Amino acid sequence: MWSEDCLDRPFGPAWNPLYHLGGLGFFYYWVVAVSGIYVYIFFDTGLSEAYESVEYLTHDQWYLGGVMRSLHRYASDGMVVMMLLHMLREFALDRHRGSRWFTWVTGMPILWLVIICGITGYWLVWDMLAQYVAIGTTEWLDWLPIFGESIARNFLSPELLDDRFFTLMVFLHIAVPLILLLVLWIHLQRVTNPEYFPARGLALGSLLMLLVLSLIWPALSQAPADLARVPTELGIDWYYLAVYPLVDEWGAGTGWLVAFLGSLLLVVLPWLPPLRGGGAAVVNLENCNGCTRCAVDCPYAAIVMAPRSDGRPFEREAVVNTKLCVECGLCAGACPTATPFRRAKALAPGIDLADRPLAEVRRQVEAASAGLTGQRRVLLFGCDRSVPVEQLPLAEVAAVRLPCIGALPPSFIDYVLSRNLADGVFLSGCNSGDCHNRFGVHWTQERLAGTRDPHLRARVSRERIGQLWVSARERRRLQDAVQIFQDGLPTDPEDTPPPTREKAEEAL
Amino acid sequence: MSTALRYLGQGFVYAAFALILGYFASLPTYTHFPPDQALIKLSLAHGADRKGGCRRRSQEELRKLAPNMRRPMDCPRQRLPVLIELEIDGSLLYRDSLPPTGLAGDGPSQVYQRFAVAPGRHAVVARLRDSDRRDGFDYEHSEQIELAAGQSLAIDFRSEMGGFILRR
Numbered sequence: 085m086w087s088e089d090c091l092d093r094p095f096g097p098a099w100n101p102l103y104h105l106g107g108l109g110f111f112y113y114w115v116v117a118v119s120g121i122y123v124y125i126f127f128d129t130g131l132s133e134a135y136e137s138v139e140y141l142t143h144d145q146w147y148l149g150g151v152m153r154s155l156h157r158y159a160s161d162g163m164v165v166m167m168l169l170h171m172l173r174e175f176a177l178d179r180h181r182g183s184r185w186f187t188w189v190t191g192m193p194i195l196w197l198v199i200i201c202g203i204t205g206y207w208l209v210w211d212m213l214a215q216y217v218a219i220g221t222t223e224w225l226d227w228l229p230i231f232g233e234s235i236a237r238n239f240l241s242p243e244l245l246d247d248r249f250f251t252l253m254v255f256l257h258i259a260v261p262l263i264l265l266l267v268l269w270i271h272l273q274r275v276t277n278p279e280y281f282p283a284r285g286l287a288l289g290s291l292l293m294l295l296v297l298s299l300i301w302p303a304l305s306q307a308p309a310d311l312a313r314v315p316t317e318l319g320i321d322w323y324y325l326a327v328y329p330l331v332d333e334w335g336a337g338t339g340w341l342v343a344f345l346g347s348l349l350l351v352v353l354p355w356l357p358p359l360r361g362g363g364a365a366v367v368n369l370e371n372c373n374g375c376t377r378c379a380v381d382c383p384y385a386a387i388v389m390a391p392r393s394d395g396r397p398f399e400r401e402a403v404v405n406t407k408l409c410v411e412c413g414l415c416a417g418a419c420p421t422a423t424p425f426r427r428a429k430a431l432a433p434g435i436d437l438a439d440r441p442l443a444e445v446r447r448q449v450e451a452a453s454a455g456l457t458g459q460r461r462v463l464l465f466g467c468d469r470s471v472p473v474e475q476l477p478l479a480e481v482a483a484v485r486l487p488c489i490g491a492l493p494p495s496f497i498d499y500v501l502s503r504n505l506a507d508g509v510f511l512s513g514c515n516s517g518d519c520h521n522r523f524g525v526h527w528t529q530e531r532l533a534g535t536r537d538p539h540l541r542a543r544v545s546r547e548r549i550g551q552l553w554v555s556a557r558e559r560r561r562l563q564d565a566v567q568i569f570q571d572g573l574p575t576d577p578e579d580t581p582p583p584t585r586e587k588a589e590e591a592l
Numbered sequence: 593m594s595t596a597l598r599y600l601g602q603g604f605v606y607a608a609f610a611l612i613l614g615y616f617a618s619l620p621t622y623t624h625f626p627p628d629q630a631l632i633k634l635s636l637a638h639g640a641d642r643k644g645g646c647r648r649r650s651q652e653e654l655r656k657l658a659p660n661m662r663r664p665m666d667c668p669r670q671r672l673p674v675l676i677e678l679e680i681d682g683s684l685l686y687r688d689s690l691p692p693t694g695l696a697g698d699g700p701s702q703v704y705q706r707f708a709v710a711p712g713r714h715a716v717v718a719r720l721r722d723s724d725r726r727d728g729f730d731y732e733h734s735e736q737i738e739l740a741a742g743q744s745l746a747i748d749f750r751s752e753m754g755g756f757i758l759r760r
């Protein structure tokens with residue numbers, strides 16, 4: 085999206101907030117938790133005590149208590165913004181269908197829980213806004229035929245109300261955020277290494293922003309609640325309380341209907357329409373030596389290492405849970421047995437995608453290279469989610485597309501160059517902060533740099549490898565980068581690696 | 593882009609976000625209720641008499657019942673509806689017959705209604721019928737009230753406290 089490219093400039097992909105919305109959501113949650121504990125220490129439960137204790141924090145202790153209160157409010161608001169953007173983005177980028185449905189569907193209760201946290205929080209201040217929220221909520225709940233006696237009647241007049249309601253609200257305002265944390269944990273059961281905390285630069289920037297905002301524009305209460313008066317003009321927190329004016333406008337019945345149908349729509353969205361894949365990764369036990377690399381690299385926790393079942397002298401073997409697999413191929417890219425040099429037997433790595441096996445990738449690479457001539461032949465690897473590489477109008481460039489660039493074992497690069505199938509290899513894929521399969525680009529970069537298994541061999545001339553990580557919109561940028569890379573390829577025959585046949589590799 | 597320029601850019605984005613965050617945390621204000629009006633809430637929960645009186649079961653009927661169900665009197669659980677009228681300054685603001693709640697129709701009738709009225713002096717008359725009488729009311733309350741703008745007056749009912757209660 086355009087907005088992402090804009091933010092890439094000042095923030096760079098590693099700090100671009102749009103690539104870390106989930107992590108930022110967690111960041112705001114942690115700020116809310118810490119500031120909430122502080123505010124709670126000074127909070128008094130009781131009809132007039134509650135308001136007074138919050139006023140004390142805001143005015144008498146503005147330098148700490150007031151700042152904490154403001155942090156508590158603004159970080160809560162920030163959490164709603166991050167949550168909504170995160171949800172929209174996962175939807176817009178099609179990261180909610182197929183095996184990812186679980187993460188999406190568990191997001192729906194998060195939406196409700198976050199809003200309930202906010203509502204119970206505003207209730208506790210017991211100012212005119214709290215009164216409006218209390219009466220609105222109870223009237224809305226009364227519409228449901230579950231409470232025998234109307235609960236809105238508790239707020240008819242001051243003499244009918246007692247402190248019990250407060251005790252209940254304080255309890256809810258602590259219990260619901262804890263339940264939220266539990267559901268967030270469930271939300272992330274199917275992603276490995278989730279971002280529980282964003283990059284340090286992002287966290288620092290956001291905290292600084294919250295602090296400045298809290299000092300310049302401190303959170304204030306409205307007039308104290310008075311059940312003998314009607315709340316008239318109110319300053320409303322639209323992030324949490326927008327439903328109340330809507331229900332005022334529509335009526336309770338329509339409000340419930342919209343809330344119910346909206347939630348239902350969210351829950352069924354991953355199947356509208358269902359994602360038809362080509363099949364999960366499959367393990368080929370004959371070639372699996374139980375090294376665990378595929379399990380470590382799988383971004384969706386779809387591989388477990390099980391005790392060996394075929395009697396071969398290895399401790400463990402990889403087992404794919406097809407229900408969790410999103411068919412990204414990162415496991416094949418990680419498998420040390422996925423080397424194209426083998427000729428003796430068909431290329432059958434320990435783990436491979438069912439419908440896009442690496443043998444087929446090797447066949448495509450060979451076919452593509454056969455059509456190339458000259459001294460600056462480039463083999464361009466791309467992925468399904470970034471620029472469609474085969475559509476770039478470049479001379480002497482042959483393109484091969486993978487489900488994810490992380491599905492390419494580094495040995496393929498070695499293979500292309502050492503077999504003289506091309507003079508340069510260019511790798512492209514999603515913007516590095518924003519890989520559709522979370523770690524495809526990251527793992528590839530680490531494999532090339534030699535910090536992650538399997539390494540790209542040191543003998544491979546790094547001059548002949550180009551890379552660019554761009555979103556699908558940046559076709560022109562990729563085209564230009566490949567062109568520049570191609571023009572810069574050394575052509576001196578002395579420089580070109582001799583097309584050696586690697587006997588040692590053959591024997592493998 | 594130079595580092596300084598990048599941090600400047602980040603600062604700009606954070607400032608814009610802070611502005612949005614702070615603004616919608618309390619603005620624009622929302623007018624829930626016109627400030628130049630007063631509110632009357634009619635809210636009560638009251639169970640009317642049971643429908644029809646008790647009836648003595650015949651020997652024949654008793655024999656047909658399970659032994660633990662053989663009570664000589666057959667008393668219906670279902671309640672009558674409650675009829676309510678609210679009159680302000682001589683004109684009828686509300687009149688409704690409220691059916692009992694509960695699956696068996698044995699719960700109290702409930703009403704929760706809000707009326708915006710101009711501030712000032714008003715003659716309020718509330719009437720309620722909870723028996724099987726054909727006309728007239730079992731309870732009636734009339735009172736002169738003075739309402740200020742923004743005031744909320746609740747009209748409640750407690751039979752054990754003699755009928756209607758005006759809470760301000």
Ligand code: HEM
Nearest residue numbers: 106107109110167171174179180184187188191192278279
């Ligand atoms: C404050 C609330 C939320 C927080 C803190 C949160 C946090 C996260 C985090 C940390 C990730 C992992 C991303 C990564 O590290 O690569 C994630 C993934 C995801 N979230 Fe949320 N989330 C929240 C709400 C929601 C909601 C409301 C929805 C949708 C209804 C949602 C849908 C998703 C989806 C579909 C993914 C999976 C992305 C993928 O498979 O690549 N989340 N979330």
Ligand code: SF4
Nearest residue numbers: 382409410412413415
């Ligand atoms: S293709 Fe491999 S790495 Fe990707 S989700 Fe499936 S098992 Fe995991």
Ligand code: SF4
Nearest residue numbers: 372375376378419434
């Ligand atoms: S990476 Fe390959 S060899 Fe290693 S455990 Fe996975 S399938 Fe087996």
